[in-house]
Amino acid sequence: MPCYCLQVVYTERMNDRLYHSRRHLPELIELEQLISLAGDAVRSKVLGSIAHKGQSLPFYRLELGCQKPICPTLVLVGGVHGIERIGSQVIIAFLRTIIQRLKWDASIHEQLQNVRLIIYPIVNPAGMWDNQRSNGHGVDLMRNAPVEAEHSPAFLVGGHRISKHLPWYRGKKDSPMEEESQLLVDDIALSLRGQQHCISLDCHSGFGSRDRIWFPYAKSRQPWPNVANALALTKLFESTYPSHDFYLFEPQSNSYTTHGDLWDYIYDAYNVSNANGLYLPLTLEMGSWLWLKKNPLQFFKPSTLFNLNSLFNPILPHRHARIMRRHLTFLEFLLSSVRSMSSWQCTDVEFNSLYHAALDRWYQNHG
DSSP, X not given: OOHHHHHHHHHHHHHHHHXXXXXXXXXXXXXXXXXXXXXXXXXXXXXXXXXXXXXXXXXXXXXXXXXXXXXXXXXXXEOSSTTOHXXXXXXXXXXXXXXXXXXXXXHXXXXXXXXXXXXXXXXXXXXXXXXXXXXXXXXXXXXXXXOOOSSOOOTTTTOBOSOTTSTTBOOSTTOOOOHHHHHHHHHHHHHHTTOSEEEEEEEEEOSSSSEEEEESOSSOSSOOTTHHHHHHHHHHHHHHOTTOTTEEEEEGGGTOOOSSOXXXXXXXXHHHHOTTOEEEEEEEEEOTHHHHHHOGGGGOOSSOSOOTHHHHSOOSHHHHHHXXXXXXXXXXXXXXXXXXXXXXXXXXXXXXXXXHHHHHHHOTTOO
């Protein structure tokens, strides 16, 4: 057999092996296909490889748009909790839309010349591989930062150090952060260093029957110092998209408090090194209880008594398709709002009135 034929056979077998090594991660397969499709439009980098069950799972960072040193920056994050696959799927769907628009839409080219979009689509590939909340070491990455709640949060749910075999495990005391947490924290700190206008959105699912947009703090029930600008963004969205009233904007602490929240940690670190910048870290918590309420039988499967995947992801095809398009408007809104942040962020004159309006709206019982 000619050498070139041997090479083709070898390459095909290697590609087939690579494909099957990702069979538990269809999101990763789709992501890598999109990276290939996008060509130079997407600047992709593997920040690290997560060793898990004989596999080396990539921790991807994607970047699109503006390459100037200082540029409005939107960060999108998915897959922090491996079982909440829908978060990664929504972000990958948004990425696909942008890549397709770049083929024909001059306006998206113009927009991305003035905005940097950074995406971490699958933060916890080992957890997603096993279809579990924690990473491969049994650690809940969203309880893993060195942050202590100011008041005792709910037992277990708020983060604990009892055992990795229980959900919401923080990891051992005084241990370094997990590799996935550290990769995310370090790269965001580097990416946002010196940036004046930044928004991040971390996509989750599983709490409540309504979609929530959370902002910090998770560690405290006291008013977040940047709550005036959180209200400014909230009002901007509500006035621009009055029909999209299915979102509940609120501080996360209105629902529950936790130890170890990554976004509390990232936000505080940003403020230390960017005193004059504005950074709004948001979390989209998709209300999966509604999916279960509409189809309670999806919680049961013949093979298992309880189908935990159905608690965090829409199972029926039409409902999944609806969620894939439901949040595109909000993601596009964030891309536009971070670009124009200087035009809507509260001024020194407005700050006091917006701050007290935010207290009336969100913190009436904080004392």
